[in-house]
């Protein structure tokens with residue numbers, strides 16, 4: 001495994017109003033006092049991308065969207081295109097989060113199409129994969145995740161930066177996490193699938209772990225081989241909690 005700088009990305013989901021930018025100000029000033037040893041990103045709801053990008057201007061904090069449409073423009077009421085997210089100030093985009101795969105029935109093929117649109121627009125995708133509890137209990141976790149990686153990563157990613165996030169569905173927002181051995185097993189399978197799908201060097205892009213990452217479990221999770229960072233939901237909403245995770249990434 002190649003060691004590269006870790007990425008700690010916060011996913012605010014459908015949380016956050018203008019007042020929440022005070023947390024971002026706090027995060028920015030703490031990181032100005034003591035710079036992070038990792039990359040730091042925040043993915044707010046679409047309504048806040050522009051203001052958050054302005055808030056973190058002249059800092060190392062990166063900004064991401066939580067989704068984008070595969071089409072560039074058109075009659076898609078309520079949707080946000082990759083170009084719109086980029087125009088608002090995002091440089092990253094989360095794609096295929098399990099909440100979108102489940103609630104919006106997003107398929108691997110759709111996620112791959114969105115990743116193509118993102119790359120063409122200059123957004124770096126964070127492509128999410130992960131098994132459900134039923135799949136884990138049936139012993140299918142590795143197979144499910146491997147298939148998602150093979151089918152959700154378009155070949156265009158061979159020539160551009162991106163990340164994969166392994167997020168067991170049953171660990172998201174539940175306080176439950178896999179054992180460190182389980183995390184390592186799936187991350188190794190993701191790595192093998194990335195290399196098979198995209199070759200090298202793209203196959204070495206970071207694999208984030210996501211699902212109930214908190215300040216008190218971040219250090220041990222981030223030390224697992226093949227864990228290249230974290231995708232953080234709930235704990236990214238409060239600057240002190242998010243910082244507690246960032247400080248454990250070396």
Ligand code: PGA
Pocket residue numbers: 011167171172173174175210211212213231232233234235
């Ligand atoms: P959580 O969410 O940290 O609140 O479990 C993670 C995610 O869904 O990205």
